[in-house]
Amino acid sequence: MQLALTEEETAFREEMRTFFTTKIPQELRDTIASGRHVGKEGIVTAQRIMNEAGYAVPNWPVQWGGQDWTPMQRHIWHEEMQLASVPPPLAFNASMIGPVIAHFGSEEMKAKFLPATANLDIWWCQGFSEPNAGSDLASLTTKAVRDGDDWVINGQKTWTTLGQHADWIFCLCRTDPEVKKQAGISMILIPMDTEGVTLRPIELIDGGFEVNEVFFEDVRVPAENLVGKENQGWTMAKFLLGNERVGVAPVAQTKRRLATLKQVAADRGLLDDVLLAAKVVELENELLALELTALRVVAHSADGKPHPASSVLKLKGTELQQAVTELFVDVAGPLALASGADKDSDVPDWARVTAPDYLNYRKASIYGGSNEIQRQIIAGTILGL
Amino acid sequence: MQLALTEEETAFREEMRTFFTTKIPQELRDTIASGRHVGKEGIVTAQRIMNEAGYAVPNWPVQWGGQDWTPMQRHIWHEEMQLASVPPPLAFNASMIGPVIAHFGSEEMKAKFLPATANLDIWWCQGFSEPNAGSDLASLTTKAVRDGDDWVINGQKTWTTLGQHADWIFCLCRTDPEVKKQAGISMILIPMDTEGVTLRPIELIDGGFEVNEVFFEDVRVPAENLVGKENQGWTMAKFLLGNERVGVAPVAQTKRRLATLKQVAADRGLLDDVLLAAKVVELENELLALELTALRVVAHSADGKPHPASSVLKLKGTELQQAVTELFVDVAGPLALASGADKDSDVPDWARVTAPDYLNYRKASIYGGSNEIQRQIIAGTILGL
Amino acid sequence: MDFSLDDEQTALRDAVRGLLKGFDNEQRRAATSEDPGFSQEQWGRLAEMGLLGLPYSEDDGGMGAGPVELAVVAEELGRVNAPEPYVETVVLAGGLVAALGTPAQKAEVLGAISSGEQVVAAALLEPGSRWDLAGEGVVEKDGRLTGVKEPVVAGGRADLLVVSATTDGGPALFLVTPGEGVETSSYATFDGGRAARVTLDGAPATRLGDGSVDTLAALERVVAAAKIAYCHEALGLMESALRLTTEYLTTRKQFGMTLNRFQALTFRAADMYTSLELSRSIVTWATMVLADHSSTPQQVSDAARRAKLQVSKAGRHVGQEAIQLHGGIGMTAEYAVGHMTSRLTVIDHLLGDGREQTKHLLTTLTDHEVVEPVG
């Protein structure tokens, strides 16, 4: 057992910290730090700076811009990025379709897409969930039919995050309705400006727009837009969802939020309230336990096999993320009402975002494999129940 | 809506309070108040005093010693009894087999058993659960076969509470193995000293003995010991379990325990600990909500139909009962270790019983319809899920 | 002890329910999409039915009804998540006028509220005051007020403000008409309502009452009444959120079966029901304590705190689980549960959250051996 980082790891952390705090524009980082959104342009700016330095897609193969880092290095990279309030590389590009193309795609497809994907020249979105295929993803019904040299796609996707900014969508489609439902699915790439693709934004309960419905009506794309082999889509979906071990639990981001909470609570004398302060103590402790669990997983996943404890990261990570947003509303108290206030308001910025944040983060335990699915995985895969 | 009790109810409460605090021996009540057990003799003494006054079995038909009380009067009777730390009438007699015989039994059976049951001349125990029929009670396999004028019983019961004191057991037996499992069950009364009946005490995790296994090996009882009709047993079991609306939630007992907790905590300066004191505030509040829910159920069950909210009483009532026993261990702190201390010990009595109590009351959410069964009932019956 | 509504109260409930029938999430979104964040027509209909003057004496243009009737209305409004600022105007702002006002003030202001002619807002909160409503940040001098009140619910729409302020003689309440010396900046709140920053710069103000009533005592009692009314609104919200959830569970299919086949989900719905019913018991009780003339001010204040503590926890529990059990759809503005959760969050934080109630109840913990619901 060894508590400290190795000398190399310490040096690497320093390198990352310096990079993130000096190369990414302060303004972007301030916006993130205050809990506001940076918008498309900010995300693109940050990712391109990272990509230039080779830090946008470290998890990819080296030949396509990745880094030959240890899991601990990737963890440090991720933590430092979050601690510095840097908008992370777009997950749909860096963690999702990029690795899938790198692993399953043809050489032509790699050359065509990977550099542009790493540099966020293409903004990808994800076409997985459907109105009747949420947690039960394999029930999807969006259909792709081969017609000559084209695929013709009909159907509907939903919960497409940031689809409003997207150039392309990677889409799971049913290509064989006759076989077992997991076996008849393929992954197809579709430009968002193709005729027959319509996007409808969905307003969320915090008043924000971040997810969308995407409709496909006789949408035609060339056959070469199929990733890998026909009916190999489910394998890719599992690859993609099981791929990412680093950053599953939003530890550093939650830590940063909790630190801010503590600061504003202290400034307002609220930490003299023992009940509130005790809640902060308990959250800090649970967050420490979570971070250490993430480190255990990182330290012991070097052979490629995920550590069993990794499945608790999403579950507990989102619970704590939500608990911090909830406590933030309590710290704001009645000032939380001023969510729509303009610059005339005397209510500080941090207080105005607390309630929309709280409401928005209810999604964390639903999207990307709900916490019910996580419990199912723990019970089934780890406990054998 | 009306907050106060009626004048009649207030007078009735006074009458009950006077009765319980003057007629039931102080020594018995002190023993209960300090969290210790009074033993068989104490329970018999108390019940006989109550029976003489007509207060042992108010829920029975008037002709068999019951009282024509309103639900509110029965509630008051029950609450005052608990507040005065009176050992309640033995549930197996007063709430279980007594009402069943009064409702389903022949006139001969009523005359033979009810007076003795009300006066605790017969101590009854319950033969329902079996090793493979717990929550799934209808799966019971203890067999009763008609042989001439006798029933011959073979099988095993378990979790028979206070069976070690019992004169008779009322037993659910399978009398028709061919039909749907609920349809082939009968209720049979068996003297515990019948040849072939063996009782084995089960030690519980607090070191106490209160439940038993009961084995039946070719046990013969006369045909007349069948209650009601053959194969009517499941109806009786449901009647019996659905019968009692009063006292389902152990409100007054938990209130009394929490008051004691608060007193000893105050004496030791522990209420200066805001975190501990806040826990007491929260428990007091939840207990108030529970008590009011019990009152709502009482006030609105006059027509015999149970109020839907009654199903939360057992669930929340046992949770709060357990929460108070848990907090008591915290108040005792390391002194809780002295559970086996003799009179030489400097550890006060209240502290010594905290941990055994805590452990013992884990049963509360298991026995008598586990809290999982209660949730099932709420989801199914009330919410229609 | 009787927890039921009498015939008149039941008739009132049915009438209100009838009035609100068909009010759905789409209408709610339309009403909240533009200022003042609620429907003026609906407000008029509430006035016509006498609901806006419900608690005021008939002399003042009201109906002379009590807390139970207010509870009935608040709960029905909660059930459909109506955006009208009923508790804020009728119970809180109007309640302060009724408790402290001179006969002339009462007749004028309460009459105008009752008829729907005026929306009156209580301007008690300040950016730095958290849940202290006495108004330390606004100072009265020579009949004029200076300072900032924020957030003032419905402050942008209000025709009249009831403002707490500090005077040489201690805290007092004032009536202020928007206009001279009053600058109002209104914005949307996260539940779809509106609140405002109200800047007072030597605004002419009329003292509420003649000083014969203790301001803080009256404030405490009216705030207790408002807390209890909010709790009823919350009961209506929670009941609807639970109903929508169970409906969803019985219709939505995943993995080839409806969600009510998943025991882990149905058990959680059962726990929501438990939270709701326990809340209903304690909130109804608090209403009875408020309605009972023999209750002491301390009893009323404590009962309101106890109800609000329970509802704070239950509202979070039910609101969060309603969204979670719906899954993604629960996150969308097109669906009703999220708005219910938003409103529950507002109610939780307007007059003190659960932790705040606990903090106050701590001070009376050793005054009693046990908490007795009936004195």
Place this chain on the structure above:
Amino acid sequence: MDFSLDDEQTALRDAVRGLLKGFDNEQRRAATSEDPGFSQEQWGRLAEMGLLGLPYSEDDGGMGAGPVELAVVAEELGRVNAPEPYVETVVLAGGLVAALGTPAQKAEVLGAISSGEQVVAAALLEPGSRWDLAGEGVVEKDGRLTGVKEPVVAGGRADLLVVSATTDGGPALFLVTPGEGVETSSYATFDGGRAARVTLDGAPATRLGDGSVDTLAALERVVAAAKIAYCHEALGLMESALRLTTEYLTTRKQFGMTLNRFQALTFRAADMYTSLELSRSIVTWATMVLADHSSTPQQVSDAARRAKLQVSKAGRHVGQEAIQLHGGIGMTAEYAVGHMTSRLTVIDHLLGDGREQTKHLLTTLTDHEVVEPVG
């Protein structure tokens, strides 16, 4: 950062596991049914394997091992719920001697512990002291102690006591041999162990150490080490309780199917696993902080508190759920889970429960912006 055992530590774990193999609930009940509440033979075997002298220097008859090795042993003992007072004697009582004793005291006492020749008990608690271990109720005068210590775990069996007491010069620790001026009354504790009331009435006592080491600082560090060792024992207990629970769920049938078909139950088992794994992470970390020579006393003390806070919650959660998911059988003494829950309850309450740790952690809340696991 590395959370794994090295080869030697793994070998130690396997050896201890081998030694304890087959130790089951029946044997436990036999061992705890008579004084001293554990098996003298087993104690001897632990000595033979060198486990009783594990943390002491080789000069004192020990093995010179560190906190990680102690953690390995405590966890294995917890896994089978062995009743031997290992943490109490080796980590706590012996640890105090190792931290404070003169060379001669160390050689004598630690040698006797290591060889299994003597059981040494730490007599720190007093009936009125709660979790304050400094010993205000026992007073030293002219080398003799007077006062009451209770409960003293293994106090009835102990050949030697390490007693905290007040002297003219402040708190100090003493070695006391049962005999003159010492009256011991032993009884069973609810986990099957033994504790005693120890009455000192002018009992001859030898001061531990020569006064050159700060008593309170040493006490705090040793208590931190004992807390961490207890946390490892608790990890072993929780892991076994979870294993027994999942085994039960996969074999026990109700309503015609095994219990693992009931999603509400399997989800709760998943939550138990989550509690266990989060605890394992923080407890292992605390061990590393303790083992790291660059850690400050404050860091060690805080790390122990953090681990114990987590384990307090997790132990209650896992212990309670293990019984509940077993149903009736979980309540019986014939079955192992109840005893595990009992032992978890003892561990929770011996050196401060979760609330107590929180109370202390509150005092350092504003010393840091965030809690960093690695300095």
